[in-house]
Amino acid sequence: MDFDVKNIDLAPGGRHRIEWAEQEMPVLRGVQQQFDTDQPFAGLRISACMHVTTETANLMVSLNKGGADIVLCASNPLSTQDDVAAALVSYFEIPVYAIKGEDNETYFKHIHAALDHKPHIVMDDGADLVSTIHKDRRDLIGNMYGGTEETTTGIIRLRAMARDGALQFPMMAVNDALTKHMFDNRYGTGQSTMDGIIRATNYLLAGKVTVVAGYGWCSRGIAMRARGLGANVVVTEIDPLKALEAVMDGFRVMPMAEAAPIGDIFVSATGDIHVLDESHFMVMKDGALLANSGHFDVEINKPALRQLSVDEPKRVRPFVEQFTMKHNGHRLNLLGEGRLINLAAAEGHPASVMDMSFAGQALAAKYLVDHKGELENRVYTIPQSVDQEIARIKLDAMGIQIDTLTPEQAKYLDSWEEGT
Numbered sequence: 359m360d361f362d363v364k365n366i367d368l369a370p371g372g373r374h375r376i377e378w379a380e381q382e383m384p385v386l387r388g389v390q391q392q393f394d395t396d397q398p399f400a401g402l403r404i405s406a407c408m409h410v411t412t413e414t415a416n417l418m419v420s421l422n423k424g425g426a427d428i429v430l431c432a433s434n435p436l437s438t439q440d441d442v443a444a445a446l447v448s449y450f451e452i453p454v455y456a457i458k459g460e461d462n463e464t465y466f467k468h469i470h471a472a473l474d475h476k477p478h479i480v481m482d483d484g485a486d487l488v489s490t491i492h493k494d495r496r497d498l499i500g501n502m503y504g505g506t507e508e509t510t511t512g513i514i515r516l517r518a519m520a521r522d523g524a525l526q527f528p529m530m531a532v533n534d535a536l537t538k539h540m541f542d543n544r545y546g547t548g549q550s551t552m553d554g555i556i557r558a559t560n561y562l563l564a565g566k567v568t569v570v571a572g573y574g575w576c577s578r579g580i581a582m583r584a585r586g587l588g589a590n591v592v593v594t595e596i597d598p599l600k601a602l603e604a605v606m607d608g609f610r611v612m613p614m615a616e617a618a619p620i621g622d623i624f625v626s627a628t629g630d631i632h633v634l635d636e637s638h639f640m641v642m643k644d645g646a647l648l649a650n651s652g653h654f655d656v657e658i659n660k661p662a663l664r665q666l667s668v669d670e671p672k673r674v675r676p677f678v679e680q681f682t683m684k685h686n687g688h689r690l691n692l693l694g695e696g697r698l699i700n701l702a703a704a705e706g707h708p709a710s711v712m713d714m715s716f717a718g719q720a721l722a723a724k725y726l727v728d729h730k731g732e733l734e735n736r737v738y739t740i741p742q743s744v745d746q747e748i749a750r751i752k753l754d755a756m757g758i759q760i761d762t763l764t765p766e767q768a769k770y771l772d773s774w775e776e777g778t
């Protein structure tokens with residue numbers, strides 16, 4: 359079996375951690391049991407490009423149990439857990455192409471290795487597989503049933519492709535499911551981003567002016583959790599509705615130009631480019647921390663930071679590069695190379711929240727098989743019934759019951775005649 363992982367001897371530790379995550383993934387477990395019986399992917403090849411974490415490992419195993427012949431590559435050069443990659447190869451015979459810290463060339467070599475598998479279905483996180491197929495591997499298109507996409511940024515890219523008439527197969531927008539972005543982006547990114555910043559720096563958050571760029575699903579979670587740790591949170595936005603929501607939630611809201619000189623910690627999660635830019639670095643305090651949790655490492659303008667710096671940055675801790683500014687000697691600390699800090703310096707989202715996202719992934723892949731030949735080359739939302747089912751199983755697993763409508767209530771909510 360061909361694969362490329364850092365060290366296959368790390369497999370036993372990875373296996374324990376995969377099993378640990380599995381305990382917190384009851385919804386995916388239910389889907390896995392169903393797949394084991396029904397074999398929806400028998401005879402099909404799947405190539406996945408995702409963060410190689412313990413939770414992803416459980417998704418891969420579920421698809422494998424459902425009959426899929428699957429390979430996995432990394433969706434970010436810094437997010438791979440090398441022990442998990444080794445365990446998937448050793449214990450589950452799933453080929454993995456991923457090494458934490460791989461350079462760009464290796465990253466794309468791994469993407470191509472995953473595509474050499476000639477997939478019927480691709481599972482993407484950031485749309486790198488899909489865009490590589492459309493740019494360089496068009497020979498694969500004829501084979502494809504379609505694909506699934508995990509994150510906001512990937513879906514923005516796919517919608518742009520569909521708008522331009524470029525998309526050549528159907529894609530399922532897993533991120534658009536409520537059981538994905540309402541929980542994973544908000545509670546998952548919120549908690550794990552703070553975890554990444556703390557593991558990278560061991561800083562006390564209490565009392566620190568923490569500037570959160572954006573007030574979307576992820577950034578809302580980050581602002582909420584930073585406040586919970588005692589930080590003095592400032593929010594920046596470009597959307598008046600989101601900005602208003604942040605104000606009503608009790609946060610200070612201001613432009614980044616005003617926040618830049620007062621912030622101790624900056625965290626972006628916007629999906630946008632150069633949210634932290636040259637003009638901001640010029641006025642930041644000595645010792646400021648710069649972190650990003652958005653999908654690509656473009657939110658912090660790294661080339662500008664390098665140009666403003668006296669020389670090469672100093673690596674002061676494993677995930678901290680310190681840039682000393684030429685004009686005032688202030689030291690600005692870039693965390694995790696400006697890549698998703700929750701995956702670079704911590705372990706990504708906790709299993710309990712990925713449980714729902716990945717149940718959605720697995721069911722979206724099955725949807726592509728069940729509806730083969732019926733779908734157009736566009737981006738599809740996960741059906742609401744799937745969302746409801748995932749939420750129902752999750753509540754059951756948490757031991758929480760909810761009410762059901764009485765016949766009287768169902769009739770009342772369905773009718774327009776009854777009023778005051």
Ligand SMILES: NC(=O)c1ccc[n+]([C@@H]2O[C@H](COP(=O)([O-])OP(=O)(O)OC[C@H]3O[C@@H](n4cnc5c(N)ncnc54)[C@H](O)[C@@H]3O)[C@@H](O)[C@H]2O)c1
Nearest residue numbers: 509510511572574575576595596597628629630651652653
């Ligand atoms: N770190 C992770 O594990 C993780 C998890 C899920 C999503 N993501 C990524 O995080 C990013 C955000 O995702 P989301 O679901 O929160 O998206 P979202 O669309 O809900 O939120 C983005 C917010 O950023 C705001 N914004 C855009 N440009 C801005 C700017 N220049 N300054 C201030 N605010 C700006 C938008 O108005 C919006 O409110 C995406 O790149 C997504 O792929 C990361």
